[in-house]
Amino acid sequence: MNWTWFHKLGSPKWFYEISGRWLPWLGWSAALLLAVGVVWGLAFAPQDYQQGNSFRIIYIHVPAAFLAQSVYVMLAVAGVVGLVWKMKLADVALQQAAPIGAWMTFIALLTGAVWGKPTWGAWWVWDARLTSMLILLFLYFGIIALGNAISNRDSAAKACAVLALVGVVNIPIIKYSVEWWNTLHQPATFKITEKPAMPMEMWLPLLVMVLGFYCFFAAVLLMRMRLEVLRRESRSSWVKSEIKGLVGGSR
Amino acid sequence: MNPVRKKRLYIVLAILAGVGIAVALALSALQQNINLFYTPTQIARGEAPEGTRIRAGGLVEEGSVKRDRDSLSVDFRVTDGAETVTIRFQGILPDLFREGQGIVALGRVNEEGIMVADEVLAKHDENYMPPEVTQALEQSGMMKHYEDGKGYSK
Numbered sequence: 001m002n003w004t005w006f007h008k009l010g011s012p013k014w015f016y017e018i019s020g021r022w023l024p025w026l027g028w029s030a031a032l033l034l035a036v037g038v039v040w041g042l043a044f045a046p047q048d049y050q051q052g053n054s055f056r057i058i059y060i061h062v063p064a065a066f067l068a069q070s071v072y073v074m075l076a077v078a079g080v081v082g083l084v085w086k087m088k089l090a091d092v093a094l095q096q097a098a099p100i101g102a103w104m105t106f107i108a109l110l111t112g113a114v115w116g117k118p119t120w121g122a123w124w125v126w127d128a129r130l131t132s133m134l135i136l137l138f139l140y141f142g143i144i145a146l147g148n149a150i151s152n153r154d155s156a157a158k159a160c161a162v163l164a165l166v167g168v169v170n171i172p173i174i175k176y177s178v179e180w181w182n183t184l185h186q187p188a189t190f191k192i193t194e195k196p197a198m199p200m201e202m203w204l205p206l207l208v209m210v211l212g213f214y215c216f217f218a219a220v221l222l223m224r225m226r227l228e229v230l231r232r233e234s235r236s237s238w239v240k241s242e243i244k245g246l247v248g249g250s251r
Numbered sequence: 252m253n254p255v256r257k258k259r260l261y262i263v264l265a266i267l268a269g270v271g272i273a274v275a276l277a278l279s280a281l282q283q284n285i286n287l288f289y290t291p292t293q294i295a296r297g298e299a300p301e302g303t304r305i306r307a308g309g310l311v312e313e314g315s316v317k318r319d320r321d322s323l324s325v326d327f328r329v330t331d332g333a334e335t336v337t338i339r340f341q342g343i344l345p346d347l348f349r350e351g352q353g354i355v356a357l358g359r360v361n362e363e364g365i366m367v368a369d370e371v372l373a374k375h376d377e378n379y380m381p382p383e384v385t386q387a388l389e390q391s392g393m394m395k396h397y398e399d400g401k402g403y404s405k
Contacts, residue, residue: 046381084259120372121345127287182286189377198379
């Protein structure tokens with residue numbers, strides 16, 4: 001296997017150039033997928049036979065919950081890369097992805113509560129799925145707080161990487177909580193490996209929304225990372241010429 | 252990979268394995284407390300603590316719902332296929348409450364073995380379908396078959 005791309009990631013300049021090329025593609029596909037998914041899911045997908053229209057919140061809830069967990073796994077991978085290979089870009093990715101992941105977790109919890117009230121009869125229940133998701137939110141808060149509290153960048157990177165790594169144990173607990181224990185939350189509808197538990201005309205908009213959320217996350221992450229790379233490398237000559245080009249171009 | 256990185260990678264993996272084992276042990280020790288509810292079988296076997304508020308969960312048995320004529324009181328039986336528990340509830344039931352639906356009730360078991368619930372939550376499953384599909388399934392007599400198929404094993 002060719003690992004040159006991985007070693008190239010060690011160079012912030014290379015990352016800045018390549019991400020600039022990817023960004024428009026990701027941004028436009030996110031906008032397109034989300035627009036199609038929202039209209040299709042909220043207006044055209046059929047109602048559910050039991051829950052009526054209130055089930056449509058699934059088109060926000062499930063993609064947000066997917067992202068919340070995937071982003072955390074990404075943080076842990078970035079943490080390992082940062083700890084083992086001492087790659088600076090891994091720390092940039094970790095710090096910049098954490099707030100997005102926290103927002104996704106918050107959206108998943110909020111839409112879940114709004115959905116729970118009419119269907120279950122309660123905003124919140126201390127069942128295993130809901131509680132482990134709340135713990136995920138606090139893990140994100142911990143990483144954000146730790147990153148900001150330590151002023152030495154190398155120690156902050158190391159501490160955040162360790163916390164991200166330790167917290168990843170929570171991810172399988174979230175995923176399998178509905179199977180290991182009795183919970184009020186139903187098992188997963190959107191499965192990659194098995195036949196989905198809903199008909200195609202309900203499932204396809206959900207797929208579009210999930211892909212749209214991933215593209216949205218990637219686009220926002222790249223934008224945040226590019227800004228952070230410029231900030232951290234502000235003394236290097238390539239950043240100075242880049243900024244000069246940007247400022248000169250806008251005048 | 253150079254030896255320094257290899258060593259660091261092993262340390263990282265060891266930390267992860269250690270934390271994973273610790274959490275797995277803690278969770279398996281807390282198994283009973285993490286379960287949101289007891290099934291009727293567990294209550295019949297005496298696994299649920301007596302005299303305290305517990306949650307019972309299962310399917311509302313077909314034809315078991317008896318509403319009181321002049322109050323909001325309602326009696327119904329909850330089953331997991333093997334055992335049943337009778338639940339008495341006074342109040343407004345959630346919209347999704349119906350016979351055959353999964354529910355979770357919070358309350359206390361009295362001397363007669365009836366659970367007096369002060370909260371009933373409806374549980375729905377992971378299957379969604381349009382109303383037309385449900386009607387078609389009912390007309391062809393497949394609904395029962397479908398409902399049985401998805402089961403309530405937990």
